[in-house]
Amino acid sequence: MAAITFTLNGQPQTVDVVPEMPLLWVLRDTLGMTGTKFGCGMSLCGACTVHIDGVPTRTCMTSVSSIAEKEVMTIEGLSSDGNHPVQQAWMEVDVPQCGYCQSGQIMTAAALVRDNPSPTDNDIDRAMRNNICRCGTYQSIRAAIHRASEIHAANGGA
Amino acid sequence: MGIPFEKVDRRSFLKTGALAAGGLLIGFNFPGRHLSAQTGNGNGRFNAFVSVGTDDLVTVIIHKPENGQGTITSLSMLVAEELECDWSNIRWEFAPIDRVYGFPLQGTFGSTGIRSSWQPLREAGATAREMLVQAAADRWGVGTAECRAENGAVVNTVSNAQLRYGQLAEAASQLPVPPDVALKPASEFKLIGTPTRRLDTMAKITAQATYGIDVRTPGMLFGVVARCPVNGGSLRSFDAANARAVPGVRDVVEIPFGVAVVAENTWAALQGREALEIAWDEGPNANLSSAGIRNTLASLAEQPGAVARNEGDSAGALAVAATRVEAVYEAPYLAHATMEPPNTTADVRAGSCEIWSGSQIPGLAHSSAAAAAGLEPEQVTVHTMYIGGGFGSRGGGNVYAESVEVSKAVGAPVNLVYSREDDLQHDRFRPASYARLEAGLDADGWPTAWTGRVACQSWMGLRNGIDREAVAGLADVHYSIPNVHFEYHPPEIDIPTNFWRSVGHSQNTYFAEAFVDELAAVTGKDPVEFRRRLLAGEPRLLNVLNVAAEESGWGDPLPAGRYRGVAVTNCFGSYNAQVAEISIENDRVRVHRVVCAIDCGQVVNPDGVVQQMQSGIVYGLSAALKGEITLDRGRVQQTNFHQYDVLRMDEMPVVDVHIVPSNESPGGIGEVGTPAIAPAVVNAVFSATGKPIRKLPIRPEDLA
Numbered sequence: 001m002a003a004i005t006f007t008l009n010g011q012p013q014t015v016d017v018v019p020e021m022p023l024l025w026v027l028r029d030t031l032g033m034t035g036t037k038f039g040c041g042m043s044l045c046g047a048c049t050v051h052i053d054g055v056p057t058r059t060c061m062t063s064v065s066s067i068a069e070k071e072v073m074t075i076e077g078l079s080s081d082g083n084h085p086v087q088q089a090w091m092e093v094d095v096p097q098c099g100y101c102q103s104g105q106i107m108t109a110a111a112l113v114r115d116n117p118s119p120t121d122n123d124i125d126r127a128m129r130n131n132i133c134r135c136g137t138y139q140s141i142r143a144a145i146h147r148a149s150e151i152h153a154a155n156g157g158a
Numbered sequence: 159m160g161i162p163f164e165k166v167d168r169r170s171f172l173k174t175g176a177l178a179a180g181g182l183l184i185g186f187n188f189p190g191r192h193l194s195a196q197t198g199n200g201n202g203r204f205n206a207f208v209s210v211g212t213d214d215l216v217t218v219i220i221h222k223p224e225n226g227q228g229t230i231t232s233l234s235m236l237v238a239e240e241l242e243c244d245w246s247n248i249r250w251e252f253a254p255i256d257r258v259y260g261f262p263l264q265g266t267f268g269s270t271g272i273r274s275s276w277q278p279l280r281e282a283g284a285t286a287r288e289m290l291v292q293a294a295a296d297r298w299g300v301g302t303a304e305c306r307a308e309n310g311a312v313v314n315t316v317s318n319a320q321l322r323y324g325q326l327a328e329a330a331s332q333l334p335v336p337p338d339v340a341l342k343p344a345s346e347f348k349l350i351g352t353p354t355r356r357l358d359t360m361a362k363i364t365a366q367a368t369y370g371i372d373v374r375t376p377g378m379l380f381g382v383v384a385r386c387p388v389n390g391g392s393l394r395s396f397d398a399a400n401a402r403a404v405p406g407v408r409d410v411v412e413i414p415f416g417v418a419v420v421a422e423n424t425w426a427a428l429q430g431r432e433a434l435e436i437a438w439d440e441g442p443n444a445n446l447s448s449a450g451i452r453n454t455l456a457s458l459a460e461q462p463g464a465v466a467r468n469e470g471d472s473a474g475a476l477a478v479a480a481t482r483v484e485a486v487y488e489a490p491y492l493a494h495a496t497m498e499p500p501n502t503t504a505d506v507r508a509g510s511c512e513i514w515s516g517s518q519i520p521g522l523a524h525s526s527a528a529a530a531a532g533l534e535p536e537q538v539t540v541h542t543m544y545i546g547g548g549f550g551s552r553g554g555g556n557v558y559a560e561s562v563e564v565s566k567a568v569g570a571p572v573n574l575v576y577s578r579e580d581d582l583q584h585d586r587f588r589p590a591s592y593a594r595l596e597a598g599l600d601a602d603g604w605p606t607a608w609t610g611r612v613a614c615q616s617w618m619g620l621r622n623g624i625d626r627e628a629v630a631g632l633a634d635v636h637y638s639i640p641n642v643h644f645e646y647h648p649p650e651i652d653i654p655t656n657f658w659r660s661v662g663h664s665q666n667t668y669f670a671e672a673f674v675d676e677l678a679a680v681t682g683k684d685p686v687e688f689r690r691r692l693l694a695g696e697p698r699l700l701n702v703l704n705v706a707a708e709e710s711g712w713g714d715p716l717p718a719g720r721y722r723g724v725a726v727t728n729c730f731g732s733y734n735a736q737v738a739e740i741s742i743e744n745d746r747v748r749v750h751r752v753v754c755a756i757d758c759g760q761v762v763n764p765d766g767v768v769q770q771m772q773s774g775i776v777y778g779l780s781a782a783l784k785g786e787i788t789l790d791r792g793r794v795q796q797t798n799f800h801q802y803d804v805l806r807m808d809e810m811p812v813v814d815v816h817i818v819p820s821n822e823s824p825g826g827i828g829e830v831g832t833p834a835i836a837p838a839v840v841n842a843v844f845s846a847t848g849k850p851i852r853k854l855p856i857r858p859e860d861l862a
Contacts, residue, residue, distance in 0.1 A: 001405065018405050021425050029380055029423035034372035035365025037546070038424070039497050040578045044799040047497060075365045082364040090363045094355045097769055098226030099362030100497040100546030106363060125808035132799065134497050134547045135226045136776025138810035140769075 004068050008033075009077025019065035024048045026064045027074060035075040035103050039132070046131030049104040050074045056111045075103040078110060085155060086110045089148035097135035105131045105141055113148045117157055207282040208237055210290070214310060214324035216243045218250045218279075221259035222271040223518055224358060225548035226773075227828045228766035229271045231356045233279055235762055236272075239349045240283030240341065243323065244310040250357060252542040255524045265519030267553060267657065269730035269826025272762055276824050277341075284339040286330075293330035294321045344760060344821050353765040358544075370516035370543040371575060373503040378571040379408055380424040381564045382431050385416040385584055388792035390652050391441035393417065400433040410434070413563040415556055420568050424575055440792060443652050448788040452488075454649050455592035458613040459486070463645035464623030466612075467633040470641035472598075475607035479598025481680055485673055487595060488853040489665035491787040492588040492658055495802060498546020499581045504561035505571035506531050511538045511562060512571075516545035518552040530559035531566065549777065550657030555586060582802055583794040587787055588658030589615035591665045593632065595673050598641075603681025605692070608639040610669075613647040615655050617662070620648060627662035631833065632670050636699055636728050637692035653789070659777050660829040663729045668782075668854065671725035671837030676850050685724050685841060686712050698757050699728050702735040702818060705755035709816050710737035720750065723841030725834040730826030732758040733818075736775070738811070738838035742846055745858035747783060749811040749839055756815060758830065759822035767827055768815045774831020775813055780804040782836035786855050 005014045008031075015026055027033045027050075036059060039047030043058040050059050051073040078084045082091070086109050096102045105128070112119055112127040119127070124145050133141070209217045218237045222229040234248050253259045260274075287307045294312035295302045298319065306313045311322045344350075361367040386392060396417050398410035406426025411418050419430035476482055502515040504527065511531040517523040520540045528538045545552060561574035576584070591614035598607035610632055616625035624646050633644035658664055678688035686707045693700040703726050707713075712722060719741045726735040739751040754771050761767055784803045788795045796802040840851040843861065851860045 017423075018426075021423070025423050025425035028372075029425070032374050033365075034368070034374070037369075037497070038371065038499070038575070040799050041428075042578070042798050042800070045497070045578075079364075082360055087363050091355075091359055094359055094765060094769075096226070096356070096359055096362040097228070097773055098224075098497065098545060098547045099358065099367055100369060102362055103365060128807040130806070132497065132804055132806065134495060134549070134777065134780075134804060136773040136805070136810075137769075138776065138805075138807045139772055139813055141807070142810070 002065070004064050006067050006069060007071040009073055015064065017064060020063045022060050023050070023062045023064050023067055023072070024059035027059065033074055033076055037100055037103055039101065039104075045101070046104040046108060047101050049107040049131065051107060051111060054111070056108045075107060078106065084110060085151035086113055086144070086148045088151050089144040092147055093140050093144040095137050095140040095144050097137055101131065101133045105133065109141070109145050109148065113145065113152050117153060118149050119145060207279060208241065208286050210286060210323050210327040210330070212324045212327055214322055215247050215249050216241060216323070218248060219253045220250050221253035221264065222266040222275065223252070223516070223520060223542055223545055225266060225518060225545045225552075227266070227271065227770060228356060228763060229266060230358050231354060232272055232762045232766055233275055234357060235349050235354060236275060236279035237283040239347060240280045241287050242307040242309065245349065247310055248357065255520055255540050261521040262525055263519060264521035265517065265553070266548070267518055267550070269828040269830065271828070272824045273731060273826060280341050281339060284341055285336060288336045288339050289330040289333050290323055290326045292333050293326040296329070297321065297326070350762050351760070351764065354763045355765070367544045369498050369546045370503065370514060371498055371501045371546070371573070373514040373543065373573060375503065375505060375571045378503065378573055379420045379422065379568065380427050381418050381420045381561070381572045381574040382424070382427045382577065382580070383413065383416045383418045383560055383564070383574065384431050384434055384436055385580070386438045386440065387583065388438070388440040388443050389654060390443045392439045394437040394439045396437070397435040400435065401430040404430040404433055409568045411564065411567040413560065413567060415560050415563070418560075418564045418567070418574075420564060420572055428577060443792045446651070446653070446792045447790050451590060451651055451789065452592070454651060455590065455613040458647040458649055459592050459594040459611045461647070463611055463647040466624045466629045466644040466646045468643050472607045472609045472641040472643035475641040476596065476598040476609070479606055480601040481599040481603070482596060483599065483677055483680060484594075484596045485676060485850065485852055487593045487669040487672065489591045489668065490785070490854060491590045491653065492781055492785045493582050493585040493787050493796070493802060494549045494551035494658060495582065495799070495804065496547030496549060496551055499578055500552070500555065500557045500576040501574060502557045502561035503571060503573040504565040506562055506565040509533070509537055512541065513538070513558060513561065514541040514543055515558060516543045516552065517558070518545065518548045518550075519554065522554045523558045526554065526558040527562050530562035549659040550661070551585065553657065578799070579797045582787070582796050582798065586654035586656030588664060589617070589653070589655045591628070593666075593669045595669065597673070597677055599677060599680055603683060605637070605639045605677055607641040608635050608637070609643040611645040611647065613649055615651055615653065616648045617655055617657060629666065630662035631666035631727065631729065635670060636696050637674070637689070638695050639692070659774065660729060660832040663727060663829070663833040664778070664781070667725065667727045667729070667833030668836040668840070671727075671834065672840050672844070672850060672852070675723070675841045675844055679844070684713070689724070689726060696728070698733045699726055699735070702726065702733045702755040702757050705816055705818060706735035706737045706753050709755065709814065710739070710753035712737060721842045721846040723838045723843070723845055725837035725841060727830070727833040729833060730830050731823075732756065732825030732827060732830045734830050734834055736834040736838040738835065738842050740839060740842040740846070742843070742861050745861055747839060747843060747856055747861065748809070749779060752811050752813045752835065752838070754813060754815045754831065755818060756830065757818040757820050758825040758827050759820050760824045761817060762824065764817055767817055770827045771815045771831040772813045774829060775835045776805050776810070778832035778835035779839070782839055782854055782856060783809075784855055
């Protein structure tokens with residue numbers, strides 16, 4: 001066991017766990033933050049995506065020791081009340097069905113919209129192809145990302 | 159899925175009770191069908207669908223679990239339509255287990271959510287409305303004819319006075335239940351048929367939706383189970399010393415399903431399981447392989463089987479046919495691969511058992527937990543959670559009993575989770591099917607005989623030697639063909655099977671519709687024209703075919719390298735036609751566009767219908783292009799998404815859904831989109847290559 005400190009959704013966080021424990025399970029089981037989902041354990045499905053220093057990252061294969069002193073943002077920290085442009089667009093388009101993959105989809109999309117103010121369909125394909133949705137919400141996700149980029153621009157790209 | 163749902167008794171009498179906090183509560187009471195467990199206090203509080211609070215909020219009790227198919231929203235719409243309440247005042251909660259909600263088969267399956275709720279939930283809303291109107295009339299000392307319910311209030315049409323539902327709820331709850339209530343004609347619907355946003359979206363995009371896997375209770379531990387890799391095997395011996403040495407592991411226990419490792423977190427449990435040393439007795443299925451299974455199915459299909467349907471004289475018609483067309487079609491085993499792996503949290507104590515799970519059939523979860531806990535039904539509580547994808551997988555199964563056994567053994571609440579590997583290797587699968595088909599055509603190329611023999615494991619047991627699902631969509635062919643003969647063989651193969659979105663139609667619609675294109679091609683007939691003539695007696699199916707053909711521009715020239723294919727299906731009370739537009743690129747099929755025409759009768763939420771059709775198409779397309787579970791030495795060979803791949807964003811076609819207006823009774827929608835996509839795509843490939851594809855998934859060698 002070892003004490004590891006990082007920033008979680010803007011707040012300092014220290015955990016005392018096995019250093020090789022994946023961040024996914026630290027979030028879900030140690031800290032009880034269950035918005036980040038387990039889907040495959042092999043970085044194949046994207047359900048566990050969070051931002052680490054702003055980069056969308058699969059937490060199921062990211063050891064907690066590797067994120068020491070870094071900034072972690074989960075779905076819980078994306079906005080205080082669901083008003084992030086991506087969440088607003090997800091509401092407008094009514095994207096989720098079962099909803100289980102959507103935390104990962106939203107976190108990946110949030111990074112895309114931040115880095116690419118007007119993503120093309122090809123950009124969306126590239127950014128989102130490793131986030132699996134078994135309910136098949138892809139068409140809605142595509143529409144919502146285009147809408148989110150409009151909202152993002154209207155907000156001054158902040 | 160194929161489970162015949164119990165039709166709700168329309169004359170069921172209604173019961174009310176006062177809410178503890180005051181207000182009106184309406185429920186259906188089915189005489190003699192109570193589960194004593196959660197209605198034991200006799201006040202009827204648990205057999206309710208609707209309550210109206212003094213705060214004006216309306217709570218709808220959702221008795222059909224939410225897999226993503228939109229039941230929370232659509233069932234609430236049924237109540238709100240008749241209740242005349244403000245939609246923004248609708249709240250909801252999942253139902254407890256009770257016969258009033260369908261126990262023991264309380265749940266969602268067979269695309270029956272709307273079909274079985276259409277009448278009773280509108281009646282629940284209408285009954286509450288009538289009682290609120292009566293309460294207002296009493297308050298004003300006028301007749302109910304002078305009162306009108308409107309937007310969450312009762313209006314006095316003479317004085318224009320108004321009383322909100324919240325002001326009336328307490329008095330209304332004291333009134334006798336009206337024996338009959340009139341339901342609105344479709345022409346007066348304000349909400350039903352209107353595109354309506356889901357009630358669960360905000361929760362699902364802000365991490366507020368709690369799925370079964372997210373349940374956290376005080377003192378809870380996390381568990382995984384090591385199971386024999388071969389179905390039907392058993393534990394010989396195990397050594398837990400290394401597993402117990404893994405930091406965070408709290409206990410290792412033998413349960414009837416294998417060896418459970420329980421830890422402070424899921425990861426430690428997984429590491430502990432890795433460290434177990436286990437000897438299995440692999441049992442009688444240790445040599446099972448996909449090749450052997452195929453041989454079994456193929457040899458059965460050579461022999462006479464149980465007759466599923468015999469119409470006319472097929473042998474005679476074949477003997478005089480101008481052309482006989484024979485083909486063998488095959489479909490593989492498939493896993494469900496829901497995004498949320500199977501899991502259940504159980505807390506077993508002396509004399510009680512609580513479980514938390516996203517189950518499609520919480521009634522079966524309840525029974526399973528009670529049996530495993532060795533408790534009476536009334537000692538067991540089931541908490542229905544959000545479900546991270548069902549598709550037929552979350553009906554029965556071992557996961558409830560496993561979690562109960564583990565909690566019982568370790569004396570603590572346990573969140574038991576399947577890894578993705580556990581899920582794929584220990585799923586209960588859509589069975590493989592092998593169909594030998596033969597048709598006779600007359601001199602003009604029109605079919606005179608439609609025959610076949612299907613070898614396929616049963617889903618739900620045999621009735622007169624037949625599992626109807628195994629021949630659904632084949633034996634009951636919807637085309638007008640005078641002579642039909644179908645036979646069925648259930649092979650003796652010990653692989654657990656389960657409903658998989660659209661059940662038998664998931665493979666049989668592919669067999670039938672691809673074979674129909676082969677028949678049309680014999681005399682060079684256009685696939686749509688061929689179907690049109692044969693569907694003259696099926697107006698709803700013909701109509702969706704025509705809509706899909708028109709909307710897809712069937713017959714219009716396509717860009718070079720693009721091809722179209724069509725398929726139709728009639729299942730779960732609905733009618734669907736799809737036209738797929740494809741190209742072949744780098745030995746792969748690329749589906750560019752799918753035009754989908756759906757007649758599902760009266761639509762409740764059009765947005766929900768569009769979502770479900772898109773969803774069903776993606777699910778079927780994943781299987782058509784990629785899906786296959788294979789076995790070697792009794793073991794499932796696929797372990798995770800790299801070996802059981804599914805459709806991804808960059809492979810997603812544009813799906814255009816066209817809803818055909820209809821006032822017919824509502825049909826099912828959850829499964830209806832899945833069957834037609836595989837044949838629409840393979841028929842497009844057939845159009846491109848001139849070679850039929852008779853086995854799924856589509857392989858590169860099929861495309862040359």
